[in-house]
Amino acid sequence: MPTLNWIGKDAVVNHHHQVPFHLLKDVPELSCSNPGSGNLIVQGDNLVALKALLPHYAGQVKCIYIDPPYNTGNENWVYNDNVNSPLIREWLGKVVGKEGETLDRHDRWLCMMYPRLALLRQFLRDDGVIFISIDDNEIQALRYVMDEIFGLDNFVTTIIWQKVYAPKNSAKHFSEDHDFIVVYAKNAEIWRPQLIPRGSKQDNAYKNLDNDSRGLWRADGMSARNPYSEGLYSITTPSGRVIPGPPKGRYWVYSEAKYKEMDSDKRIWWGKKGNNAPAVKRFLTEVKQGVVPQTLWPYDEVGHTQEGKKELVSIIDFSDSESVFITPKPMRLIERILQVSTSSGDLVLDSFAGSGTTRHATLKLNQDSPRSEHRRFILVEMEPRIAKDITAERVRRPAEGYKNAKGEKIDGLGGGFRFQSILRGTFHGEL
Ligand SMILES: C[S@@+](CC[C@H](N)C(=O)[O-])C[C@H]1O[C@@H](n2cnc3c(N)ncnc32)[C@H](O)[C@@H]1O
Numbered sequence: 175m176p177t178l179n180w181i182g183k184d185a186v187v188n189h190h191h192q193v194p195f196h197l198l199k200d201v202p203e204l205s206c207s208n209p210g211s212g213n214l215i216v217q218g219d220n221l222v223a224l225k226a227l228l229p230h231y232a233g234q235v236k237c238i239y240i241d242p243p244y245n246t247g248n249e250n251w252v253y254n255d256n257v258n259s260p261l262i263r264e265w266l267g268k269v270v271g272k273e274g275e276t277l278d279r280h281d282r283w284l285c286m287m288y289p290r291l292a293l294l295r296q297f298l299r300d301d302g303v304i305f306i307s308i309d310d311n312e313i314q315a316l317r318y319v320m321d322e323i324f325g326l327d328n329f330v331t332t333i334i335w336q337k338v339y340a341p342k343n344s345a346k347h348f349s350e351d352h353d354f355i356v357v358y359a360k361n362a363e364i365w366r367p368q369l370i371p372r373g374s375k376q377d378n379a380y381k382n383l384d385n386d387s388r389g390l391w392r393a394d395g396m397s398a399r400n401p402y403s404e405g406l407y408s409i410t411t412p413s414g415r416v417i418p419g420p421p422k423g424r425y426w427v428y429s430e431a432k433y434k435e436m437d438s439d440k441r442i443w444w445g446k447k448g449n450n451a452p453a454v455k456r457f458l459t460e461v462k463q464g465v466v467p468q469t470l471w472p473y474d475e476v477g478h479t480q481e482g483k484k485e486l487v488s489i490i491d492f493s494d495s496e497s498v499f500i501t502p503k504p505m506r507l508i509e510r511i512l513q514v515s516t517s518s519g520d521l522v523l524d525s526f527a528g529s530g531t532t533r534h535a536t537l538k539l540n541q542d543s544p545r546s547e548h549r550r551f552i553l554v555e556m557e558p559r560i561a562k563d564i565t566a567e568r569v570r571r572p573a574e575g576y577k578n579a580k581g582e583k584i585d586g587l588g589g590g591f592r593f594q595s596i597l598r599g600t601f602h603g604e605l
Pocket residue numbers: 218219220221241242243253254501502503504525526527528529530531532554555556557560
């Protein structure tokens with residue numbers, strides 16, 4: 175298997191074993207009512223925080239979602255996307271040594287990510303899965319290190335999320351429409367995605383053109399490219415037209431005997447005049463109660479970046495536009511991830527929490543289940559100011575209820591959390 179090498183790798187591949195265990199201390203004034211609900215926000219570098227959480231949660235997490243710095247080189251944001259923040263630089267200096275000072279940005283990113291990914295894997299249940307948001311800056315490197323840590327066979331897929339709805343005319347080369355979400359299972363033989371609940375978009379494709387008593391149906395072509403030894407025969411339509419066989423290069427998907435049986439059960443559609451090529455009637459009552467997840471996630475289904483920002487500013491009162499957290503993910507995107515990967519009662523972990531969208535999305539999904547079966551969450555955010563003013567607030571307000579930016583009262587969805595920070599941490603900021 176090809177592996178990736180970079181300056182500093184030797185110092186970090188086993189580093190997660192050497193990180194000392196730290197204790198976490200409660201910060202009651204930042205916790206939210208009912209802090210015993212099993213939900214947790216930890217302020218601190220996720221390497222130390224994860225190590226502190228590991229004895230309690232190893233092998234228990236069903237879904238990890240992370241949205242790490244993409245390493246775009248942009249340092250002027252509310253959070254630093256260049257893996258160049260003083261906290262990470264200090265950490266690199268300690269772990270990688272003198273070499274750490276001259277690492278290029280890709281080396282730095284890899285040094286930062288490797289031990290954290292290695293730790294995250296230990297949190298997953300055997301039927302657990304990790305979703306990682308990333309873009310072209312580091313997708314290649316991420317795939318190599320994930321293959322190394324999780325194993326090539328546990329790669330599941332790369333989802334394309336269409337994050338914008340309009341081209342950026344100022345783009346130097348291409349206007350970028352998408353991010354990637356890389357998916358690895360703890361064990362791809364065990365993990366299976368759940369079906370996505372059917373929406374009106376899917377159901378609208380079902381009609382009942384012949385008033386069939388079995389209800390709504392959709393016509394599916396009766397030929398496919400897969401070679402099928404019994405799939406070549408001629409067919410006569412009800413109008414008497416002879417179709418000599420399936421289209422060139424294709425095969426009927428049923429044997430002649432099976433097709434005739436289906437036709438006499440009125441499961442073949444020939445068009446209103448009985449002259450079309452045969453199509454198979456798929457009844458809505460007979461299809462799966464959900465849709466198999468696909469790898470292309472368009473913004474009209476899962477939201478776009480502007481939607482994510484709008485959601486955030488409707489909850490948090492930012493003093494000026496400069497301090498608005500720039501890259502919150504839309505809630506619908508995380509909801510889709512959680513629909514595919516979690517059920518009631520499951521534990522969700524996000525160790526690059528930012529504005530806490532992951533928690534807000536679990537809150538929304540939990541609305542449909544009794545409190546005792548709620549999905550629980552653990553969020554970790556390094557920057558003290560973000561953790562206190564944005565992550566915790568974003569989670570607290572929807573839980574307790576709040577007035578949105580338009581002054582409308584939004585009812586609380588319930589659910590508290592405990593806020594903790596690292597006790598005797600070596601490089602976390604002071605709250
Ligand atoms: C891209 S943002 C996450 C955005 C988030 N998904 C949302 O919807 O708001 C990445 C976040 O990870 C945090 N972060 C970066 N390095 C970290 C580390 N080592 N430990 C914990 N958090 C970290 C940053 O401060 C930032 O808030």
